[in-house]
Amino acid sequence: MTGYIFRRVLQAIPVFFGTTFLIYFMVFAMPGDPVLALFGDKTPSPAVIEQLRQQYHLDQPFIVQYFIYIGGIFRGDLGVSFSGQPVADILARTFPVTIRLAILALLFETVAGILVGLISGLRKGKLFDASALTISLILISLPIFVIAFVAQFVFGVQLGWARTTVGPGAPIQDLVLPALVLASISFAQIVRLTRSSVIETSGLDFVRTAYSKGLSRKRIIPVHILRNSLIPVITYLATDFGVLLVGATVTEGIFNVPGVGNTLYQAIIRGEGPTVVSFVTVMVLLYLVVNLVVDLLYGLLDPRIRFVK
Amino acid sequence: MRSAGHFVAPLEETPIAAIDDVKVAEKPSNLWIDAWRDARRRPIFWISGGLILLVLVVALFPWIFTQTPPNDQCFLSNSNGGPDSGHPLGYTKLGCDVYSRIINGTSTSLSVGLLVIVLTTVLGVFFGAFAGFYGGWVDATLSRLGDIFFSIPYILAAVVIMSVLSQYRSIWTISLAIGLFAWPSTARVLRAEILRVKQADYITASEALGVSKLKILFRHVLPNSIAPVIAITTISLAGAIVAEATLSFLGVGLGSDVMSWGNDINRAQSDLRTNPMTLIYPSAALSITVFSFILLGEVVRDALDPKARALR
């Protein structure tokens, strides 16, 4: 077990270099001069532009920029953003907020998705199943912008049940509405996945054996069916966690959440190499941990699966 | 000297694998033929098939359904106008015919959606199947490669790909931009399912029979693990069509003169409170299309699962 975890941690090293290199290259390959854009339609004197280029090492070739950045990381310096703030501070400020939001969203979509998916699977082809499909279809065919805006307008402005945007400090109660909106995108996927998995598991021999042994549904459904159906769902949830961390740009914008999605998007648009790479690096490390945990969970859910050799 | 524990007959004595092979060759029926026989008996198959056929006909021959040009003859004086004769669904903000835009947008949206799911499925199945089935260093390499791709924010990836390929912006490049960074999700779900399925008795049996590893993977493991992939993929179709819209919105999509549902949905957002119908119509077209693919996915899934067949 420890050996397996150790191997997985070792694997993080090439992933770290692969990701940072690829991302740095992509930011570098993005067309447009980031320094020019700092000044909008106004043009500062060329000498000032030159100064700023030097300050951010933008006058150096790509590979030199990359090694300056990597060198900085090993000295514990993640660089500074164009606004002069240490990237480390920005990370420390945004990740806690976004992780809170992501966990809340994950909680909502897991509970609602698995519950609806389970009932749909057990009552395949019945009214509940059809209604769940209809709701899923509506949610997935509307862009997140629309769902977020409607939710904000109805619950925030008209009914006043929630604060329209997230207030300072991003308290949990303010995050509920954006988390629900975020959860709505993956809800459909989880319902379909759980449902399909439940249908498959229900037909397996051990479930039929359980029924014929006379076990109650109360025991068979959670213990035999659900537990054995969860592997694909949990896997999907893990990938979704990654999406929630970086991909919540639109929702974070509409609810004014000072989180990762928003900050990362701005950094990408501005071409701030160090900021983008640092964010993605933290993200990929988190993602590796989550995947490791999920792989270990497989063994728990299905004892036949063993990684440890 | 043979050990006393297990007795394994040498293959030349009891060539079970060979017998197994002959059987398959003799019987014209296989998994896919069985699936087809099962599927064609179900009304839901014909309903979804008919819907998909209809969408395909609209995509290929839009002129059968409307003669109104989608992008020319737009007048601001018709802005957000309601339905009138010859324009059953009214007008967009720029005064273009909504019905004609939906009909003419079908081809782009459907192409992007299908190309993306083909791309993610091919890549996802390849990476997921080998990683899950072979395990060890194959798993480590393929899975970590997937992690790298998955960690890259797709907006960044799309902006870079579409800017670099700005001369060649087409349905193909935009599908590449969307699909190239979405497949790890499919791969991981498939890998998980394969980890589970490969422990099953019939797999152990096949191995014991000496069936080659590749054959086991493609004949036995994959068909039994594909259900969650189908469940995700049919829903992803909608995601891909909407993603095309998001990219257009970010300025890295297809040009504004290209008709697509996603483009129209995005354009209609600013009129959400004043004229929601311009948003609802293309969304509905999207829903119906995705709905028919989900139904078809259901049928295929059931048909591929012999146990589900037996239950009916």
Added chain:
Amino acid sequence: MKIRRIGIGAIALAAASALVLSGCATGGDTPSTSSSGDSSAIVSTNGSEPQNPLIPTNTTETGGGKIVDALFAGLVYYDEKGAPVNDVAESIESTDAQNYTVKIKSGLKFTNGDPVDAASFVDAWQYGALLSNAQGSSYFFADIEGYSDSADSPLTGLVVVDDTTFTIKLSTPQSDFPLRLGYSAFYPLPKSAYADMKAFGENPIGNGPYKFASDTAWQHNVQVDLVANPDYTGGRAAKNGGLKIVFYANQDAAYSDLLGGNLDVLDAIPDSQFANYKTDLGDRAVNQPAAIFQSFTIPNRLAHLGGKEGQLRRAAISMAIDREEITKVIFEGTRTPASDFTSPVIDGWTDSLKGADVLKFDPDEAKKLWAEADKISPWEGSFQIGYNSDGGHAGWVDAVTQGLKNNLGIDATGAPYPTFKELLTDEDNRTIQTAFRSGWQADYPGLFNFLSPLYQTGAGSNYGDYSNPDFDALLKKGASETDADAANKDYEAAQEILLTDLPVIPLWYSNVVGGHSEQVSNVKFGWNSVPLYYEVTKK
């Protein structure tokens, strides 16, 4: 994600219906009310995370500008009507538009107790102009003698006479120079700032109507808390207890907060709400012209768009655009069709320039001119307008190109760039092969500021490479006039040249579109879209 991108560099705080000339800024010293309002009456408003530390000479965008303007007091400020009023200055005098003598009020202090004296200004300007300090607003000092943008060089034109007096010598006469002094680049800095400018930018110490509520008032990406500065004695004394400037990355969020009662003053209604804001806000909605000019530039180098043929085609394109209809339908009346190259809130603006008919919708005349140009050389290809998709321009670009398609019978489309920086880089390298959107938000209220940086030969933002010696001569003449009306006459004549050459196609002036909650009253908007926060009172 919509980011307000029109002239990011613009933060001047003024509307000018009166041009300040040498000596005429002596009066108008509004008696200080000094009654900093109820300390609990904090007014909340929208803003955006400053892109740079809060150093006045390095604050080139609206997010930081709003805060800097509240924290600092310059020599002059602009009142509600836009007239410049002395703030720290006692008098600004000149007889030749080239040599200025500035006297400042004595006894003023920064919030840390440092005195505000002549050196506070001169040192701050020297700092801002020095090349190696790489300050974004350094070009504001370009007209002061000694300025150089190729080597570090002190501004020799600035001389401290005594504690309350200094003199400015310009390298050429600039009649509107005193008018520029309300811009944030010209704010003073306390002595303590220079020791660690970066730390100062995080926690600035000013002399303005507000100050930081605490050392940690600036919560990055969240908000900044300001409280009224009781020591401020100028005409902008706060009538409320303070400001809470909440940072939004998305204007839709700010609008929802206004409706939801979490925000008191909003200075930018998102374009997605143009159709609703009047019904949502009633008489709490504001829609008035601002000093923002919008256009699209047609570079001279484009095929068929230069020379005599180009002049005909440019006029045809201009006349094929129905500005009235587009501003009504696409912008719901939040833009005003343009009739010149400046803005109606600027003193000297007129809608009756000779040749302004070319900005009126006339499809028949447009077709005729286009056909005439075709006789010189037949048109081929597609007319495209480049724009950045991160600025909410898609709607009007489509409407304009649609108009060209309908009225000229040519193929016309928008050419989106994903980011502003890509568009800018292509403009800057002159690699852009299409027309492209352009715009200007004035730094200070003067016609000159709308013309010189954009159309003068070789000017910094002259991305279309327009060059006309007659136009250049008129601008130069205007700059050296000591009489405001005479100067404006020169600028009018210069604009009439532009109306024939059409280096850019003027489209419309942006309006200030804002609103406020029921909790506050006396919300007045300056010409540049920024509310006069110090006037706002909270119930």
